[in-house]
Amino acid sequence: MKIIHITKDQKLSLKRSIDAGTEEQRKIVREIIERVKKEGDQALYEYTKRFDGADLQSLHVSKEEISRAYEAVDKEFIDIVQEAAENIFHFHEKQKKESWFYFDEKGTMLGQKLTPVDAVGVYVPGGTAAYPSSVLMNIMPAKVAGVGRIVLVSPPDQNGSLPAEVLVAANEAGVSEIYKAGGAQAIAALAYGTETIEPVDKIVGPGNIFVALAKREVFGTVDIDMIAGPSEIVVLADETAVPHEVAADLLSQAEHDRLATSILVTPSIKLAKEVQKEVVAQLADLPRKDIAAASIEQFGAIYVTDSIEEAVGIVNQLAPEHLEVLTENPTGVLPKIKHAGAIFLGRYSSEPVGDYFAGPNHVLPTNGTARFSSPLNVDDFMKKSSIISYSEEAFRAHASKIAKFARYEGLEAHARAIEARLEKRGSDRNE
Template sequence: MKIEVLTDDISLKRPLESGNEEQLKTVRQVLKDVREKGDEAVKAYSLKWDGFAPDSLRVTQQEMDEAVASLDPQLVQDLTEAAANIRLYHEQQKREGYKLKLADGSWLGQRILPIASVGLYVPGGSAAYPSSVLMNVIPAQVAGVKRIVLASPSDKNGQLPAAVLTAASILGIEEVYKMGGAQAIGALAYGTKTIQAVDKITGPGNIFVALAKREVFGEVAIDMIAGPSEIAIIADESAYADEVAADLLSQAEHDPMACPILITTSERLAENVQMHVEEQLKSLPREAIARRSVENFGHIYIAESIQQATKAINQLAPEHLEIVTENAEKVSEQIDNAGAIFLGRYSSEPVGDYFAGTNHVLPTNSTARFASGLNVDDFIKKTNVVYYTEKTWSDNAPKIARLARLEGLEGHARAVESRGWDKGEE
């Protein structure tokens, strides 16, 4: 990792992964085929890209039971405990509607309602992500979503990872489909003979999944278009270099375009972290991926002060921020822009990825300036309610009509003025 003096022009220094014209053309064709041909298209593309076309897209209860039985009981217990932590945290986010009483019996209100159905995408490929199941499903359940659907690509034997199916089983999810890529997004958005369409799609995926989510937005809601992972660490001389290096690599191993950044007030720490990153890379199983991330997008910056470091972080607005300093909580009060903040030596970023209870689906590409991580609010909708009595209407109708005419909307004015007297039988 390169060591530089921190300047005011700090950025993530990474191109947005927005896809190219050929990828977009492919995604649009897939979505068109799924809309027109349904299950047939989903299976054909599954065979083409995943190497397997299942006779039935839906995972059976027997497959779910066999997956749970095949997993180490300790791992089942760990997933169960993690799920409980995540549920406890998200339960605090529940909202209730309200009724604002006005004069003469009139009132205004807001109803909080869950989205009726959501489709949650779980990436497949070379790794299994049961944590993605927990992080997407639990806030939807807490919100009260009645129908929750999982989609994930199968391997060449037509199997989903046992850990993914176990996580779904722990949460009581029964509607799971063997499908991935843009075809899965199309099936969830448009529906097929086998799969009823959903109202919202959440969950991470590759560039084809991201582009497909962008294309179907409007017909369904989506959570976000997430980019490669990011971690920024603010550290002072109290931090341990080997631990900081390990935390940087925990995100670098995700993706060659992941962005690991250290900002430190200690030149000695900077040099030691640089050394430890290189040493730890040599034994990392995903060395090739992590090395590309570190070499292309990794940076170590030396700051004059913690204040300069926090100013830079607010400019970066990273997905993950670790603060490994003296008085870390006090330092965090200067941070306005970060997807999630981890305080102190023992709050390593993977604690949040798997177990603490906070959600790991977070805004990337500096969108933490205006966006939040996945939460219960993402699975609710708010309906406004108005009740005016005749007295409240009569007091305010002239004002409303004048405002309508100010905007040139005579029909609005007449709608208000058409009320208020006994019309008898018409």
């Protein structure tokens, strides 16, 4: 892990174009989507056999499979999932907004009506690990919002099964529609529907490059949450931080993906050197050593600044997905942080606390997009409709201004639509 001395004038960024894919990948995704649109279930079965090695008889996960999943996990796991789900639900409950209206003295009523999205599809990745936490984080805010139909899709293993942990988490979250489908073909099915899977209005959840590209392609037909890039962590620390804890936190994200980014920003060269040694030592017996080592080698760094103020400036440039503040007074630093997806304050707020249990959502903006976007939240599953109701008095008071405004834009029919209500005709029911 390289130690790099940074000056206040240097410009840094986490932004990478790795989520754009290659032209060949985009072509493959478009072909898959078109085939699912035309052939429906048959395309899903064939792609599942080709990409996942599973010869499915049914796309739907049965109640019997759910029951077997509960038998396959221990009681402690179920208890943990239940408590985590409760924490996540209660945190997101505090985000929920209500419709509102106001009236003025002329009888005008204006307002905003909030309505949950009708149907949401949740993509849960397969591959090298099971992600029950991703299940909870994507489903619970939708439940709080009041979404009526939540569909989960995930790629099966070669035996045609989904991980027991994923099925248990989905069941505990109240999902009854679960399908064995992954990759771009699953995104296409959610967007356009097949004989078995009815289309949804919004798709959320992370996935590989083909899932990300498919979400880009179907956006507009449906809404999506975001295009998530590889995981990122930035640790902002001073000399009071504990080196082996900082190193462990950096590696907690490096083990996700060879493309993950782990960065320490500190004004302490002593801490920098000690963390550098700890990262090497802890990598030695890490089960996902190869992945973490590749991530640290390619995208890991320790930035040393002249002051904590300069370190904060570097953090705001990076706009990381996860930010840990391990300083003598973390809450004093907090007001100076402008850009970060999730902020973890103090020694005992290690990033995995937020990944699994605390309650705030772990679906966070990556690739520097924390400059302008937010974690997945209840608002992402709500639609806002503007309400406008003018009384006759209010209408007549403003009609000429509205008509003139329309004519300034050259839209005569707009102006006449207003003036039609000022004319007196024999057919006017008010006469």
